[in-house]
Amino acid sequence: MLAQQKQLITNLFREAVDSLTEGQNLDKHPSVSLERPRDASHGDIACNIAMQLAKPLKKNPRQIAQTILSSVLSNPEHESLIESGEIAGPGFINLRLTSSAKQSVVKTVIKQKEKYGFGNQGAGKKVMVEFVSANPTGPLHVGHGRQGALGDAISTLFETQGYSVTREFYYNDAGVQIENLTLSVQARAKGLKPGDAGWPESAYNGDYIADIAADFLAGKTLEARNCQPVTGSGNVEDLKSIREFAVAYLRKEQDNDLNAFGIHFDNFFLESSLYRDGKVQETVDTLTKEGKTFESEGALWLKTTEYGDDKDRVMRKTDGTYTYFVPDVAYHINKWKRGFDKVINVQGSDHHGTVARVRAGLQAVNQDIPPGFPDYVLHKMVTVMKDGAEVKISKRAGSYVTVRDLIEWSGAGDVERGRDAVRFFLISRKADTEFVFDVDLALSRSDENPVYYVQYAHARICSVFSQWGGNESVLEHADLSALVSPHENALLTKLADYPDILVRALDELSPHLVAFYLRELAGELHGYYNAERFLVNDEPTKLARLALLKATRQVLRNGLALLGVSAPVKM
Numbered sequence: 198m199l200a201q202q203k204q205l206i207t208n209l210f211r212e213a214v215d216s217l218t219e220g221q222n223l224d225k226h227p228s229v230s231l232e233r234p235r236d237a238s239h240g241d242i243a244c245n246i247a248m249q250l251a252k253p254l255k256k257n258p259r260q261i262a263q264t265i266l267s268s269v270l271s272n273p274e275h276e277s278l279i280e281s282g283e284i285a286g287p288g289f290i291n292l293r294l295t296s297s298a299k300q301s302v303v304k305t306v307i308k309q310k311e312k313y314g315f316g317n318q319g320a321g322k323k324v325m326v327e328f329v330s331a332n333p334t335g336p337l338h339v340g341h342g343r344q345g346a347l348g349d350a351i352s353t354l355f356e357t358q359g360y361s362v363t364r365e366f367y368y369n370d371a372g373v374q375i376e377n378l379t380l381s382v383q384a385r386a387k388g389l390k391p392g393d394a395g396w397p398e399s400a401y402n403g404d405y406i407a408d409i410a411a412d413f414l415a416g417k418t419l420e421a422r423n424c425q426p427v428t429g430s431g432n433v434e435d436l437k438s439i440r441e442f443a444v445a446y447l448r449k450e451q452d453n454d455l456n457a458f459g460i461h462f463d464n465f466f467l468e469s470s471l472y473r474d475g476k477v478q479e480t481v482d483t484l485t486k487e488g489k490t491f492e493s494e495g496a497l498w499l500k501t502t503e504y505g506d507d508k509d510r511v512m513r514k515t516d517g518t519y520t521y522f523v524p525d526v527a528y529h530i531n532k533w534k535r536g537f538d539k540v541i542n543v544q545g546s547d548h549h550g551t552v553a554r555v556r557a558g559l560q561a562v563n564q565d566i567p568p569g570f571p572d573y574v575l576h577k578m579v580t581v582m583k584d585g586a587e588v589k590i591s592k593r594a595g596s597y598v599t600v601r602d603l604i605e606w607s608g609a610g611d612v613e614r615g616r617d618a619v620r621f622f623l624i625s626r627k628a629d630t631e632f633v634f635d636v637d638l639a640l641s642r643s644d645e646n647p648v649y650y651v652q653y654a655h656a657r658i659c660s661v662f663s664q665w666g667g668n669e670s671v672l673e674h675a676d677l678s679a680l681v682s683p684h685e686n687a688l689l690t691k692l693a694d695y696p697d698i699l700v701r702a703l704d705e706l707s708p709h710l711v712a713f714y715l716r717e718l719a720g721e722l723h724g725y726y727n728a729e730r731f732l733v734n735d736e737p738t739k740l741a742r743l744a745l746l747k748a749t750r751q752v753l754r755n756g757l758a759l760l761g762v763s764a765p766v767k768m
Contacts, residue, residue, distance in 0.1 A: 199301065199302055199305055199693055199696070200316075200696060202278055202294075202298060202301075203231055205274065205278060206231060206242065206275075206278060206279070206292070207229050207231060208274075209269045209272055209274060209275055209279075210229040210231075210244060210246060210265065210269060211229055212268070212272065213264075213265045213268035213269050213272075214227065214229065214246060214250070214265065216268060217250070217254075217261070217264055217265060217268070218250070218254070221253070221254065223253050224253070225253075227246055227249040227250055227253075228249075229244065229246055230244065230245065230246075231243070231244055232244075232245075233690075233694065234291060237687070237690070239285060239289075239291050240282075240283070240291035240292055240293045241292060241293055241294045241299070241690065242291070242292040242294070243285075243289050243290070243291050243292075244289070244290045244292075245288070245289055245290075246265065246290070247259070247261040247262035247265060247288040247289075247290060248287060248288045248289075251288065257288075258287055258288030259284055259287070259288045261288065262284045262288045262289070262290050263284055265290060266282045266283075266284065266290050269282065269290075269292075270282060277295065277297065277298065278294060278295060278298045279292050279293070279294065279295065279298075280293045280294060280295045280296075281293045296678070296680075296681055297677075297678070299686060299689045299690065299693070300677040300678070300680050300689060301677075302689055302692045302693040302748065303675075303677055303680070303689070303692070303744050303745055303747075303748045304673065304677070304744075306692060306747075306748035306751050306752060307672065307673055307744065307747060307748055307751070308673070310751060311751070311754075311755055311758070313695065313696070313751065313752065313755060314357060314695045314696040314698075314699045314752075314755065315357050315358070315359070315699075316357070316358040316359060316696070316699075316700065317358070317359040318358050318359060318700075319355060319358045319359040319360030319361075320359040321361075322359075322360050322361065322538040322539070323360070323361045323363070323536060323537045323538050323539075324352075324355045324360045324361065324362050324363070324537060324538065324539045324540070324541070325362075325363045325364075325365055325532060325535075325537045325539075325540045325541070326348050326351055326352045326355070326362060326363070326364055326365070326540075326541045326543065327348075327365045327366070327367055327532075327540070327541070327542050327543070328344045328345060328347065328348025328349070328351075328364070328366075328542075328543035328544075329341050329344050329345050329348065329366055329455070329460070329543075330344075330366055330367040330368070330369065330544070331368075331369070331451060332368075332369040332370075332374050332375070333368055333369070333370055333375075333378075333444045333447040333448050333451065334374050334375065334377070334378045334401060334447060335401060335403060335405065335447065336403075336405060336447075336450055336451065336454055336599040336600070336601065337451055337454040337455070337458075337599060337600045337601075338597040338598060338599055338600065339579045339581060339597070339598050339599070339600065339603055339634070340545050340576075340578065340579060341454075341600060342458065342579070342600040342603060342619060342623055343576050343579055343623045343628075343632070344543045344544065344545070344576065345455070345458055345460045345600070345623075346619070346620050346623040346624040346760070346761070347543050347574060347576060347623070347624060347628055347708060348364070348460075348543040348574075349364070349460050349761055350624055350708035350711070350759060350760050350761065351541060351543065351574065351703075351706055351708055352364050353759045353761075354699060354702055354703040354708060354711075354759065355703060357699050357703075357759070358699070358700070358703055360539075363463045363464060363537070364461070364462045364463050364464070365462060365463065365464045365465070365466055366462045366464070366465045366466070367466050367468065367528065368448070368465060368466065368467050368468060368469075369468050370444055370467050370468055370469045371468045371469045371471075371472060371524070372468075372521065375440065375444065376440075377397070377399045377400065377401065378401060378440070378443050378444070378447075379436055379439050379440040379443060380397045380399075380400060380436075381397060381400040381401045381402075381406050382406055382409050382410050382413065382439050382442075382443045383410075383433055383436065383439050384396055384397055384400060385406050385407050385409070385410035386410040386413055386414055386433045386439070387433050390407070402596065403596065405447075405450070408446075409442070409443050409446045409447070412429060412442075412446065413429035413430075413431065413438075413439060413442045413443070413446075414429065414431050414433075415429065415431070416428060416429050416430070416431050417429055419442065419445045419446055419449055420445075420449070421445050421448035421449040421452055422448070422449075422452050422465065423465045424445055424448055424449075427441050427442050427445035428442075429442045430442075453601075454599070454600050454601055457600070457601050457604055457612060457616065458600055458604065458616060458619070458620070459616055459620070459761055460761070466528070466531075468524055468528070471524050471527045471528060471531075472524070476527045476530070476531065477519060477523060477524050477527045479527070480523065480526055480527040480530060480558070480562065481497070481512060481513070481519075481523065483562050483563075484499060484512070484558065484561050484562060485497075487561055487562065487563050489503070489561035490512065491509075494515070495515040496511045496512075496513060496514055496515050497511070497512045497513035498510065498511055498512060499511075499512045499554075499557065499558060499561065500561070501553065501554055501557040501558075503557070503561075504553070504556065504557035504560050504561065505553060505557070506553045506554060506557055507553075510522065510554050510557075521551075522551050522554040522555055522558065523558075525551060525554075525555050525558075526554075526555055526558030526559060526562075529555060529558075529559055529566075529570070529571060530559065530562060530564065530566075532571070533559070533564065533566050533570065539572065540570060540571035540572065541571065541572045541573070541574060541706065542571050542572070542573050542574070543573075543574045543576070543628075544573065544574075544575055544576075545575065545576060545577075545578075546575045546576060546577050546578075546629070548573075548575060549575055552573055552575075555571075556568065556569070556570070556571075572706070574628050574706050575628065575629060576628040576629065577628070577629060577630060577631045577632070578631055578632075579623065579631075579632050579633075579634050580631070580632070580633045580634065581598045581603065581633075581634045581636065582633055582634065582635045582636065582637070583606060583636040583637065584636075584637065585637070588636075600619070603615070603619050603634065603636070604616050604619050606636045606639075606640075607619055607622075607636055607639040607640065609640060613763055615639075616761075617648055617652070617762045617763055618639035618640075618646075618648050619634075619639075620760055620761045620762050621647060621648035621651075621712060621760060621762050622634055622639060622647070622648065624708055624709055624711075624712055624760055625647055625709055625712040625713075626709055627707060627709050628707070628709070642768070647712070647716055648762065649768070650716060650719050650720075650723075651715045651716060651718075651719045651753065651756075651757065651762075652757070652762075652763070652764065652765055652768060653719075653723075653768050654718070654719035654722040654723060654749075654753055655750060655753045655754060655757070655764045655765065655766075656765055656766060656767055656768040657722070657723070657726055658722070658746045658747075658749060658750040658753075659750065659766040659767070660767075661731050661732070661743070661746060662743070662746070662747075662750075663766075664732060665731075665732055665743065667743075669743075669747060671740065672740060672743055672744040672747050673744075675737075675740040675741050675743070675744040676737050676740070676741060677741050677744060677745075678741070679737060679738045679741040679742070680741050680742070680745055682728075682729065684721070684724055684725040684728050684729060685725065685729075685742075685745060687721050687724070687725075688718075688721045688722065688725055688745060688749060689745070691714075691717060691718050691721050692718070692748055692749060692752055694714070695714065695718075695752050695755075695756070698710055698711060698714045699711070699759075708759075708760065711756055711759055711760060712760060714756065715753065715756045715757065715760075718749070718752060718753060718756070719753065722749055722753075729742065731743060731746065
């Protein structure tokens, strides 16, 4: 149902309710909520307002429902929208829309094009979505890929509703893991390899470490995004030079991973800058000043139990270094000061324990930061299956499957096809569920492959227009009254659902709902394609059906674009 239609019908219900409750002393004014019935045979719209009113009015809900329905149907404003209504079950009010009301979605989509479903609830509001945020210690792995697909789609969802969105990547370029990277490259530069005597116990073993060492010794110059050029000194004893070169090398590698995945960021933030600019120490000093820390056993602790954590947490260890959540608190203070109305972090479920600590630290600094800041979307692991067996490692990475491995495998060398499959697959399940990525399925050209199924629906429509060869502009004025068959009504209904799907997916931070919707829309299109002919002799019928196809093609294209997936014209 289109937004304007929904608002008009909501107003009709409100007028009926106001008339019914006039003079009644209600503790709470009931809200009118319109939903799509689960069973299409029950109508186009369902409302439970009568059941909400039953208790305060002390009346039978079906009696209330009949009074409200009679009032709605007697209002002359209903005539162009509502064909009929009935009472169902304990007091549901079910309405059927007129054919013209359902058909109007076609011209709305054709007129609004890629803006169909867009809203303005976020006008003037700033949102940051932080995602991927990998340590620059290796190529991006499949988990980073899931974060990338989720974070990018969530960002786009916010944009569809008028928010100003910043996509941010946080580089964890400080700490023990960077030191391990440095020692790994140094060992390779000295001619050692995994398994040799003297190979560091905590070293990274992937082939990429040897590549970094070779380029360092060759004195190559690297320039990653938002990074000054770095030249390898070739001095195997210069750990500072090795560290800078290795981080720059892997930042560039990750840039290549992101480009292959079609993901672009507005800002890159360095963890090291928080130390360099004194923000970590400033945060610790503030927490101490606010009386939220204490010394015990040679360590500095934060009183996180005051903010719902199960125990207090160490901030500064006995060796003088900070635990990893301390720079996270400093980083989020920085986010808050940058004026974002909302901040979402997309991270792996292994970060679950840091949520309470970071939020506790932000509350403890006493800077009016909201208790639920930031929001988190935590995703579970991805298992990769190929040739019927689980794939656990990549020779290049040494211990995991990389994003570029997955893109290459899923596209059989076709980067765009591989990217489409990886993007769609990784977003097609709710983030907090584990997911099995089946490479063989991604390569298949069958209805079982969800991305192929949706893209093929788009391509099928394109083929019809190619056969027609007419001027599509005439469809803007097509007479749509011929669109009354069950398949056409199902497709019209599904097209009208798209704006509500976008709002719900955003409210729940669940872009998988868009992927589900696209599969359902594709299913309706395939059913229509198999049941009807489009290029019929009757001109009005032909133009009406082509207009419906044009609107369907547009919504398929819009939804795929939101997920970062292409809409091919041929398959």
